[in-house]
Amino acid sequence: MSLYQQQEIKLYNTLTRQKEVFRPLVAGKVGMYVCGPTVYQNVHLGNCRTFISFDVMYRYLKHLGYQVRYVRNITDAGHMVGDGDEGEDKVAKQARLEQVEPMEIVQQYTVGFHHVMEQFNALPPSIEPTATGHIVEQIDMTQQIVENGYGYEIDGTIYCDVNRLNELYPYGQLSGRKLEDLYSNTRELDGQDQKRNPLDFALWKKAKPEHIQKWNSPWGTGFPGWHLECSAMSQKYLGEQFDIHGGGLDLAPTHHTNEIAQSMACCGKQPAQYWLHTNMLTVNGTKMSKSLGNSFLPHELFAGSHPLLEQPYSPMTVRFFFLQAHYRSTVDFSNEALQAAEKGYRRLMAAFQLLPKLSPANSFATSSTAEDVALNALLDECYACMNDDFNTPQTIAVLFGIAAKINAYHHQQAPLGDLQSATFERLKMVFSSMIIDVLGLLDETNAADSGVTDGLMSLILEIRANARANKDWTTSDIIRNQLTALGISVKDGKEGTTWNLG
RNA sequence: GGUCGGAUGGCCGAGAGGCUAGGCAAGGCUCUGCAAAAGCUUCCACAGCGGUUCGAAUCCGCUUCCGACCUCCA
Known part of the structure; x- marks a missing residue:
């Protein structure tokens, strides 16, 4: 009998805004998709927090004996800088700035991302698919959506028809918004004239001649819309319907809403049973974000090399700090809080x-x-x-x-x-x-534990024990003070002396 | 402006109608060559104002502040 048969998990489903009993579609198996990073810059801590939260969920489900397939994507194409459809591809832009190939950017920041997640002791996902590796699947999905009548082409770009979809299901459900509310708040943006409606979003975009990352498609040369990769890849590896879809809370109103839209348009099904969202990391009460420039890089945190940091904080201290708050609450970064977490x-x-x-x-x-x-x-x-x-x-x-x-x-x-x-x-x-x-x-x-260290420590503590037995407190205290200076604390207990680092 | 979510003790943070949160900090006691550690213990908080209830930090109103999303972000 597996542990999961004795334990009943309840999780908060953003879709229904309540806690629900977790029942996987297939007994004993869990399919989980989490939106991963766009690899055009160093990962920042907000991303790390999200991935650590889902790492714990993955670990717990596995601990309970579930067979979990955890898919977390790497976005390496199609994610735009700036407003609307006229922005530049993030990866391409960074490539231009650094004067290297887009794939060099992708490689560099993917490796960096993996390194940081390893430092945080996050397990690698079961599958880590990339957008550029699934262009065919994304084209297929777009075609299916067009065939189903939920997509339309204008000059080489395919848009998803949100109005039509809304007849099928409530489009803004995930963020608790109604279509009319969404429309009433739509800003007038340049370059959106060709869409039928402002909420329609691109499934496939026509590439301009100077565009670096582009592929051939039935509609000419172009590249996939950002939201599409997650729909196409989750479907490929987890099926049309799977158990858990997760990501940062900021993805819910647009990215995840459109993922649902694409899956509904393609298959007529809600892709995930349970939508889980992690809350934001804040600094002085404000969301830590790349655009605000108030984020620390993980290595700055580990080294303590940021003006706002009073000292270095180890990866495990930070991990523990994150886990001391619930994943659906914001966590505010401060030296005081981190120091308390370190001691705890x-x-x-x-x-x-x-x-x-x-x-x-x-x-x-x-x-x-x-x-x-x-x-x-x-x-x-x-x-x-x-x-x-x-x-x-x-x-x-x-x-x-x-x-x-x-x-x-x-x-x-x-x-x-x-x-x-x-x-x-x-x-x-x-x-x-x-x-x-x-x-x-x-x-x-x-x-730092090793045979040599252990041996040396035993020797030193034995010498000190002798000194103490002879009431030679001077020697005893010299040894202890020197060790303390080296970052080794020595504790004398009834049952003998113990030591540890820090 | 619209939508959603918050305001908890010195600090961080759980909880969510009656029952100990926990960590850090501070005080006391025990132990100890001294220290550290540890154990025990003290500090009984829920933004404000109304209401519902036998009972509210927890439910309902209103007020004040804060944040997120509505452009890219986990």
Whole structure:
């Protein structure tokens, strides 16, 4: 029996604006699509937050035993700079600015993106398709939409007919908007004259002669509209209908709304059962965004090399910081908050390190005790919290409760022997599963651990133990102070001396 | 302007009609050669004004502030 058969997940569906019980289309399998980055610049932290949120969902679903196919695209064409249809392709523009091939831009920033996600310990998705690698699929989908009567061609560009689609289903549903509201707020933009209606959007665009990234199509030379790649690729790898579609909240009103439009126009089906949206990262209460220029690059954060940063923050500190807020809430970046997260993360990992060293003074309980019941309740709660729309902050709160238990057992402030043997095994399994497998936290505080370091530390601490036995406090304190200066903290406990980095 | 979402203790952040959030910071106690760590403990918050209710941070109105989207952004 898989864990998922014992756990009922509820998740907040943007489409219905309520929490719903998660039931995959195919029992035991989950198809998840997340809108990935446009690779024309360094990823910034807002993107990272979104991908870390979905990484935890992916990890948790896998932990529960689901077979998950996680598809996250790389946008390397068709994403426009500026307003309307006359903007320049982002990748092409960057290529022009850096005087290199578009594919060089794509390569450079894709590699950089992967590197950063690896630093954050995010698992790679199952499939990471690119827009340029799926031009044929996008042309096919456009043709199908035209055949179905929801697309029309004007001078080599194919538009999606939003008015007609709205007869089929409520077009603005995902962002809670009605078509007339959308129209009343449409701005008059240059270059939109050829569309029948301002809300119509391009499926395929005619390329100007100077355009670098372009392909042949039934309508002449052109390139796909930005929204189309996600529809075409999710359909190819996950089917016409799949379970979860995710992305940043800012994608909901336009990009995801149009993805739904394309799928409805092509297949007459809502592509995803559950739409999940992560909220924005803010700095001083304002959305962190590329265009506002208030974003830190991940490496600036890790190095502390940004005027707004008082110190470096490690990838795991940042990951932990993100997970201490729910994915649907905004998170505000500040030095104070990050420093608090850093200490909390270390506290949690210190307990994690103690866990394998625990053993009961005498023997385990053979029947139920109050302590045994209390601990089992905490372990159950970890799952209950994750099941509740992947509530990582609550889960972490429970993990801190468990950490306090572990600390108390270790310092013999509470008797480990009050647990039953099976409960102790469960404690070890659940605590490390939650921290390592589900939350994806690496034990950074032990990162420099190696045979040599361990050996040296044992030697040093043995010398110090001798000094202490002789009440040679001077030597003892010199050793401890020097180690502290090196970033190694030494803690003398009843059961001996322990050390760790940081 | 339209639509949507927020305002929680010194700070960050969960929760969502009665039941401890949690982390960080601060105070006290225990332990300790000293320290650190740890455990216990104190600090009982929900923007304002009305209303519903036996009971509201949580529901309903109004007010004030803030943000997001409506152009590109995760």
